[in-house]
Amino acid sequence: MALLQPLRSPVVPDDVVARLDEQLRAAVRREAIDPQRDPESVRRLAVALVREHDERSLTGVVTPVGDVAAVVAELVARVAGFGPLQPYLDDPTVEEVWINSPDRVFVARRGRHELTNLVLTEGQVGELVERMLKSTGRRVDLSRPFVDAMLPAGHRLHVVLEGIARGFSAVNVRKFVVRATRLDELVGLGTLTPEAARFLEASVRAGLNILVTGGTQAGKTTMLNCLAAAIPGGERVISAEEVFEIRFPHPDWVALQTRQEGLEGNGEVRLRDLVKESLRMRPSRIIVGEVRAEECLDLLIALNAGVPGMCTLHANSAREALTKACTLPLLAGENISARFVVPTVAASVDLVVHLALDASGARRVGEVVAVPGRMEGDVIETETVFEWREGALRRGIGLPPRIERYERAGVDVVRLLREAG
Template sequence: MAPTSPGPGAPGAAVDSAPRPTPPGVLESLDARLRQLVRREGVDPQRDTVLVRQLAERLVAEHDEWSMTGAVEPLPAPEQTVGELVARVAGFGPLQPLLDDPAVEEIWINDPSRVFVARHGRHELTNLVLSRAQVDELVERMLKSSGRRVDLSQPFVDAMLPEGHRLHVVLQGISRGFTAVNIRKFRLQAARLTDLVQLGSLPATAAAFLDASVRAGLNVLVAGATQAGKTTMLNCLAAAIPGGERVVSAEEVFELKFPHPDWVPMQTRQAGLEGTGEIRLRDLVKESLRMRPSRVIVGEVRAEECLDLLLALNSGLPGMCTLHANSAREALVKMCTLPLLAGENISARFVVPTVASSVDLVVHLGIDVGGTRRVNEIVAVPGRVEDDVIEIEPIFERSAGQGSEPRELRWTGGVPHRPERYQRVGIDVHQLLNGGGLNGGGLHGGTR
């Protein structure tokens, strides 16, 4: 008599806890039936995800009943099959698990067989392999909800996905061989400056100083490299704006998300098929001044819109923006250079002193080798210029640690050049920098 293998419950049985994948033929059949149902019911998959899931659950339940008769192949994991169907029809297919993974910060496709992700500031090559048709379908589906397009006349596009993630596409022909796709996920790790303290990005004293500076109406420039956390810092700074003020923001695509009762966010628009209707960032900065703002926020300045922002700040209107730069000093140099792109009649003799008198603080961010984002320096701009060089006053700098100890952001002893602006809102900035806290009560949270 041949020996029998132990049953699933026997002591010697090997138990595989991981669910087996749905057989490809069954999945394709269910996918086709679900799409037919969605079309028949007139459902918008991206807007009515809950309804799509209900239809998928119904189909999988029917399949399970039929499998008991032996008419169809049984499903090893019905719940997993429902998730796969919803991802295919209402989500973004093979990319959906990466979009749902909270540890993934960014996803990019160099070619269909090379899909990368960033986790904790580090790059990883995934084992996901797509086809050219899948990439094209994913791009089309992602752009559908944004109202933006990409074609031969407009080979790159920035758009916002429904979950708040930013999409950037470079069409094949501009990128060699294949369409290049970047998805930068919106991950709300910090909503206020206190959250940045808990994450180790800056100490409590520096956070209290920045909170007080925003309340006092200082103009703040946030600088750093790509993925250094500039938008997160800008969100946290904006959350410190008093609730009685009116905020108007301008961005290329909506990325800012902060709590405020009186806030008008605006984003750019690309030209239509006729080549008309484009709304540039510079147009939005000008338009914001007609909307009775108490504060103006520009998501990122990178071209001639810098001139319009400078003119607004120079008129006494408080504001904030971000900028790509390697240091606080280089950020000011770039602020002096970008306005020159606005026209030949704009000269450095006008721009340099305007920058010196308009920018009050520069917050420079960096990302270390371990992927941790930190504030590297906070400098004040006293407003003085010598030999076309803007003077700066370091307030916080990272000092070198001993041995393997990390560098710490410490107060240098410097103070901002307009203490009276802090006094107007009841803040003793000298006491605050000496460790006295913000009015003795720590940082503010939420809207005010």
């Protein structure tokens, strides 16, 4: 594990930066600026203050700052950004930043972990968490010691307070690094082959129900976004997720997210509430960001009722994903049995796209599995459409279900797959 040097600007006198910091905060309050929502205004004020300070330094009254741009960046990071973490958040190669303790700050690049030599104080960590949560409308306290939130820049924040996390609060900031927005762009990144991309695009157009699976950081959300981008523009899309992460271009799309309960203990909106509510909004498609619990039952019922959909699910393989999809609905209550759930999964899920993170940190599609709707006892049958074999994603022997849907979409899927083989 490499020791990463912190991304800091050239050193400037601490007393100069502290004085300018104080003046900038006063100017922000005076102009009633929300720093996190209007960082450009903060930058404008910082530039003016540093320029004025630099001009005064010519008379010898104050110490010159040296690198004006570096001081402006430092001030903006302190007031409008997230202080010492801001350089990492601004770095396009950094995918995630996390704090295990004030002196153990890590980042991830290209799927690999790196320890930085950035050392914070407990006070700085607490201040960073408070500042991050300020603009999200969510909270973390002793009664609710962990929180998921979306930061203004689109980064996902997760906090576990000390007491639940041993020794210190644990903080994760996962950046939404846009490397691909369409399936053909994933081909360029080596995530899947052109033949698999054409098949998946045709499957989306045909309205098949798709389950995207994989481990943490395998690229599930990126794949979901790329699949969603293939939805025809004439359809109405409703998405539901814990925090807003789904992003794709579409003219008729409503995005929903969950809400924490208030200080009075009410007002919580759960993911399964959003799935139920989406059915009342005339959807042509339903997308669920990630299925983790009993909301899986509500999604299965929606898919089984004829509303095409997609979702992501943590799993180690396509087969394990189907097993998990059969298990999660049982959390909805004692009156839900496997005798109902397993056939419903077999009838509702059409394709499973499984992604994996290899040893080098590259994200790849490991298999695309079709679910024809048949069962052998309590086991759902599957057919492999594409699989990772001999160092590449290759055509399997399986065919997707619902061939008639492809025909209605104007796609000869049998020919498409024959050409892929």
